[in-house]
Amino acid sequence: MPLPRRGRGDDLILTNSSPMLMTGKEYLESIRDGRALYVGKERIEDQTTHPAFADGARTYAALFDMKSDPALRDLMTFEEDGERCSMYYLQPRSQQDLRRRNRAHRKIADFCFGLMGRTPDAFAGNLTGLSMKPEVFDSEPVGNRNNLLAIYRHVRRNDLFATYAIVPPQGARNKDYYLAKGLPQPALRVTAEDDRGVTLNGMKMLASGAAYAHEVLIGNVMPLAPDQLKESITCVIPLNLPGLMLWSREPFNRAGMRAFDRPLTTRFDESDCMLVFKDVKVPWEKVIVHDNPGLSRDIYIKTAAHVIANHQSNVRFGSKLRFMLAVASLVTRFTGARDIPAVRDMLGRFAAMEAGYNAMIDGQIEACQPFDNGFMVFNRRYLYAAIHWAMENHSGLIDIMRELMGGGQFQFPASIDVLDDPDLRTLFETFWTAGEFAAADRMKLFKLAWDLIGSDHASRATSYEKFFVGPAFAVRNYNFINAPWDELHVAVEQFMGTYGTTQGSVR
Amino acid sequence: MPLPRRGRGDDLILTNSSPMLMTGKEYLESIRDGRALYVGKERIEDQTTHPAFADGARTYAALFDMKSDPALRDLMTFEEDGERCSMYYLQPRSQQDLRRRNRAHRKIADFCFGLMGRTPDAFAGNLTGLSMKPEVFDSEPVGNRNNLLAIYRHVRRNDLFATYAIVPPQGARNKDYYLAKGLPQPALRVTAEDDRGVTLNGMKMLASGAAYAHEVLIGNVMPLAPDQLKESITCVIPLNLPGLMLWSREPFNRAGMRAFDRPLTTRFDESDCMLVFKDVKVPWEKVIVHDNPGLSRDIYIKTAAHVIANHQSNVRFGSKLRFMLAVASLVTRFTGARDIPAVRDMLGRFAAMEAGYNAMIDGQIEACQPFDNGFMVFNRRYLYAAIHWAMENHSGLIDIMRELMGGGQFQFPASIDVLDDPDLRTLFETFWTAGEFAAADRMKLFKLAWDLIGSDHASRATSYEKFFVGPAFAVRNYNFINAPWDELHVAVEQFMGTYGTTQGSVR
């Protein structure tokens, strides 16, 4: 079977005529596409073999294999119009469809314990949500509804993994500075247009997963000023377009790092890339918003994109919480502290928080809401509440884990390579064994736990959970604007209407 | 129509042969039953007219009226075996039945803004839950399964309002002290038995709603020692049994208190009574546990009692949260601070917490669990998580309201009676009006808000939300014992099994 062939620049559309789910092997082949990926000044020729990315690539490949496993066919895929597609492209029309999406997200999230935010189902939720209300794009002069739907079908049909970059660089806030100095603006913008499409220059932040994805949506999640016409460009493009550079942040996996020492970093570092554009040509078919600052921001909220996509992020965080709870519990078993009432109390509290959070996800299905065009969406208020909960509580839960671990993680040798030296090994096994728990097993668990709370990878996650939907004020604003204030106020006002200033008692 | 007749002592069963829902008027008649209710040394002859209780009684009567309103028939009642019963006696057999219970609870909770914990549907949940697994009582020598089912049918058929008292007095912890001194033990116990039944002496804490209820379950929510045979007595009895005294805690409503000044205290003070027994005779038919300390505690957990009853408490707290959020929002509207970003942020956070909590309730329905005997119950882990959430967060939310109110509540005259004096009224309306918000309206809202956060009634609620299910360690223990530890551990252990001590990288 011929692999999906992906061209460069002038050949953006996958050409296989018989759509099917990608296997892991096909996936790995498909991302060796010549993209310009940089780690500092080093150009990475093949991210599937480079030490900083190879393990991550294998994790994504395993996800593709899982998804195409016939045994999981009903869980991970659906059939429509004769095509079998990944479940995360399902447009939900019922409560049951929402459950199906939920189950598929959970399977993926559980595979990586919720430690990767940008699995293929993440942006897929956004794109599917956009497709559920394409008329939003009709306000565009060029009728981009069709482009949007074509992109949705293209990505779904070819089982692609797309991601997004929707934040301007820091320097974009200082527009006047650049104008005054006659310098180019750092924020990505359209610098030329012709019959075939637009030319882009500038930078976009921060494409998580871009080292591993096929395509990327470029857009704006933060409001633009009305005069930022050229920055409003929103399009979905392959990551190997000529002129597009991926500048990776410092990778956390590196040559020589052992799985034993960093079991999570080695597998689950999804990468984050800044995207630098130098005269990148994008054909009109890939453009969904242009010269329309208001729409550029609104598409996520006015369509079902935000609500469908963030259910995935909710589910992912729920998997992570379960993993954290499990590790916390195992650590206390290994330290022998699990039966101390105060420790049991902390675990009970942790379990309560985990269950409470996951209840909020199930509540989104029970209280699902009709959407336009006959579709159904998750309960919005519950969704934003769950995002808020995660943002507010994750650091504290990590801190509980820190408390439960004590200084344990610093009480192991610098490397498990002590096993290579017979004398050191004997000492290690004599002094580090703790009752029934063998020295190497204890070290293995503490290394895992440290990689969950203390490594660079862990710390990046702690920041990520605070910010991936936006800063705290934005998350609280989502909750504010979705609250039914009038209904709430009326209930109080009606009650206050039942008594006046004079009664000695009620009624 | 003859009122349900309720006898004293030797005539415990209601005798109306055609069961029907009680109206408010019938309810008020029915609780004037001669019970021995004390406020300090004062014996209250008629709680439906005494200033400390009359307003509360009217609130309960209004609930009965609402329940028997034909317009709410489908929401508030169900029909079974030709009888129409209050919905809160429904034994749920499906997810839909759980939704029906949920909706009825919510209607009642919304009526009193969740400010009364012991509405008739509260203990009804316990009793219904007990009836869903009556075989638990078969371990009793005298086959109390039948007693339990008869009590369930009796209460449901006669539309009664029952409550419970299941905590020993403080002194019970010092058993040795009383033995050494030859003093009677304060904890309630069986002091004699004969063919007709048992004789009870001692005290039980703390029957909320007892001033207003028809019957009360006496039992033990805290574990007993194996030798506390006689304290294990569990029975459901009328509150007017000879020898039974109700000692009320200080009532918060009192003569001369205006609805304007204390709109919540005057309506929603549900009362708490200590129950003092002096040679109270209880017939065997009313006994469900006897001489069985283990069972006495276990019945709530081994049956569906705890899970069914606490869904009501979850729903009630959800209504309260909505009310708190509404009042918080209105206060900021009246102070003009609502549009300040920091205030809006606080309201957004409050709204997120309210939505998150109510999501946990809906999640209990989505993730409902099969129970024995073909019944269905709410998701237990989510239920205990919600209890834990409320216990941990209520005080903090009250504190946010305090913050939003500023010192506003202290900046009003001592009484709205200033309106009676024309000169004072003019000054009041001149100086206390704030823009579009009239002086008396502002005062009315701040008085309401104070009664929600600052009055004795409010403070009692703040303690209540912390303790009504038990102290924090008990609530955390419920969460601990219901967590699926093995399943959680296995997932981590399987992952750790995929790598050893030697690999340079994963796989």
Added chain:
Amino acid sequence: MPLPRRGRGDDLILTNSSPMLMTGKEYLESIRDGRALYVGKERIEDQTTHPAFADGARTYAALFDMKSDPALRDLMTFEEDGERCSMYYLQPRSQQDLRRRNRAHRKIADFCFGLMGRTPDAFAGNLTGLSMKPEVFDSEPVGNRNNLLAIYRHVRRNDLFATYAIVPPQGARNKDYYLAKGLPQPALRVTAEDDRGVTLNGMKMLASGAAYAHEVLIGNVMPLAPDQLKESITCVIPLNLPGLMLWSREPFNRAGMRAFDRPLTTRFDESDCMLVFKDVKVPWEKVIVHDNPGLSRDIYIKTAAHVIANHQSNVRFGSKLRFMLAVASLVTRFTGARDIPAVRDMLGRFAAMEAGYNAMIDGQIEACQPFDNGFMVFNRRYLYAAIHWAMENHSGLIDIMRELMGGGQFQFPASIDVLDDPDLRTLFETFWTAGEFAAADRMKLFKLAWDLIGSDHASRATSYEKFFVGPAFAVRNYNFINAPWDELHVAVEQFMGTYGTTQGSVR
């Protein structure tokens, strides 16, 4: 000995020529001065005998007696210019003087367990602080430096108790509304001026202690707009000036309330009054700021007023913390829970917080700072830090007390009058005794604790601790503007200057 005579209106200066410390009896006489004090529509003729105020008045009288007790002469007073004065009027010139003020504040605070915020030493700190930099008032056209110093000498010489009211009414924020409607502005302002002085109309909030004090400072703690010339009036006047009305908020003490039931409310309700002015004439000698909006606000910060006065508030809160800690500990002794590790842990945490807070107060002395004119002041940053700490932590500590009390406070009869009835008394003593702790003693302690955390009086205090220095953002702003940002930044910048972009390692 003739009592200090205090006149009305045209006779504002006390006339006794031989200054001396007031006794409690003299104090009580002195406040029966005809002031127009209202509780709702009721005019209070004599606050030293009215049930709502008599107990409070006696507490203040006891403070005066303590202060004039020869045994406490060195602790509570100092001598200057041949006059013996209350210590809280001492202008500190050394670290030792600061300690002397600290000790006197603490003696007063301990007397009322920090439960009264507006003891005579509170505003005395403000006035003394103003007097330490009188040149600030020279910017006034009429040379108010002399007025200020004369007021300071007058109050100190006559041992007066003064308070303050420095917040506009809520309606003041809606100025445009009143202008548009042609209504009088509610905010206090100068409505006329002549050779003798100014005429005032409008309202000021919120004079705590005004029912008991002799005089009151009228001013503005919140910034005024430059055009609010007439609202900038700042003066110190007797509370019995003709045309001045005191509108009390709802008093918490009332007829029939027993000390047993509300031991703190009955003694320590300091009162809060709104001040309503109707054509009140104030002579120029009493005016310290006029037609100067900027200065009106600045005097507290540019002089030593804020820092000297708030050390008293720090000390007061420290006394309260000790009291709270003591009650928390006693409650656990009475419930028998004190030896449970989790409870001991909570008490240890509480003790750590109490000690930490009081350490912040002592730190203000160790790190005291020179001020202008040869004076010395407490460390400002530490002072604002302590205010911030109290504001942030008080509610949480009350919540810990709530947790330690459990539902205990609701498990006592409505009134201790059960002791009057022999039968009830026997039951009470049988069932409510808990081991070695007698029924009435237990009830007494729980009533005290409730009055500290749950009564209206307690709730008012919980709001007060959050707001008496200003809202959270203002307190944080004090901390922001006093932080040595430049010094802090330079240290980091110097460090960053020691390494560049190229080194493989440091240095």
Added chain:
Amino acid sequence: MPLPRRGRGDDLILTNSSPMLMTGKEYLESIRDGRALYVGKERIEDQTTHPAFADGARTYAALFDMKSDPALRDLMTFEEDGERCSMYYLQPRSQQDLRRRNRAHRKIADFCFGLMGRTPDAFAGNLTGLSMKPEVFDSEPVGNRNNLLAIYRHVRRNDLFATYAIVPPQGARNKDYYLAKGLPQPALRVTAEDDRGVTLNGMKMLASGAAYAHEVLIGNVMPLAPDQLKESITCVIPLNLPGLMLWSREPFNRAGMRAFDRPLTTRFDESDCMLVFKDVKVPWEKVIVHDNPGLSRDIYIKTAAHVIANHQSNVRFGSKLRFMLAVASLVTRFTGARDIPAVRDMLGRFAAMEAGYNAMIDGQIEACQPFDNGFMVFNRRYLYAAIHWAMENHSGLIDIMRELMGGGQFQFPASIDVLDDPDLRTLFETFWTAGEFAAADRMKLFKLAWDLIGSDHASRATSYEKFFVGPAFAVRNYNFINAPWDELHVAVEQFMGTYGTTQGSVR
């Protein structure tokens, strides 16, 4: 000048006869003493040149240079008995002496921004504190008072840097397991004794700074059982004793790490070592506790060791807080967010917390307490309160920094080596500059901030601040046992004695 010569095994005492302060160069020479330091299986021959330790060694050397700088003579040293000694060996006899210790600690702490816990003044405080009450050691059969004083003089005279290891390995808790299996116990113990001294075998945790120190105290901070005679051994020994191995935890500094990328890790990784003993001979002169489990634990509390030593840890944390506050502020200046009210509010809060903590340290001097033998110590309650504060608040403050940084740290290239490539450099400087803040400067600050909150080094510190004095329950216990409960209780009881059960009002 001959360097202090340090022998191995049978030559434990430094032999230079003219004591003087060590320079950095001398220090570096002195620690190249043949100690058996391991990183995994690798034996580190020279920690002053090995990439994992060389930078740290230079930092310590710089501290020695600073200390011997004549310009800082009065601040950093004192003279006694004709010897000039490091200030941290001063036995304080007055409040002023406590201030001198405080200032010297602060100078050292500020040098490393409080990021190293085990600077030479840390254990010096312990040892000095032990020497202030040597009679505690008289309870030892062999009169170890003299040993202790000789050790104190030896370390002080030779200006040595000593550290400590006082925690048993995890396995020590499972004693029965080892007995049952016939395995050697992992906990360090005396396995033989003879005329010259004791022989030690087993392991001790966790000697921070041991890679860099000269000597180490071996002891027990956790209570021993009465039968743990042989584990009670307490002695102070050189780190190069034959048979003693130092097993380092994973070092955070490593070859190729740039100061630019990890400016704190590279300089301030103080190391932590597990100490493994194989037949280590310790002469009697170095033993201070033997065969005395009770004393082994008590010496820290019964002498001034704990209070003197922990003042240093307080001061160190105070320096760190200032550094954190400075970095937090600079980050917001660089992001342009510093003037947003919500950000300013967070900084104000942070500043309040920093000031409050440092106030607690100054309070320990103001409220210093006399100790035995004419000495003076810091206020104990305030000291433990400060420890508790740091333990409770550090993680939260790190989280505030995380919040202020946003995702900024992930929006920079993987390495500053992009400057080496002209094209990349141009792009970097174009797109990463933000207004007046140059690209490399921004990256430098964010790298520093990340190394303070997110790197392995940072995470280790976050655990360290939680645990270095002991787990939370132990810290709370110190606060519990030092609280003046009787005094606190009496004040409440006296108050309650002023009113009975019958008064209508107080007095």
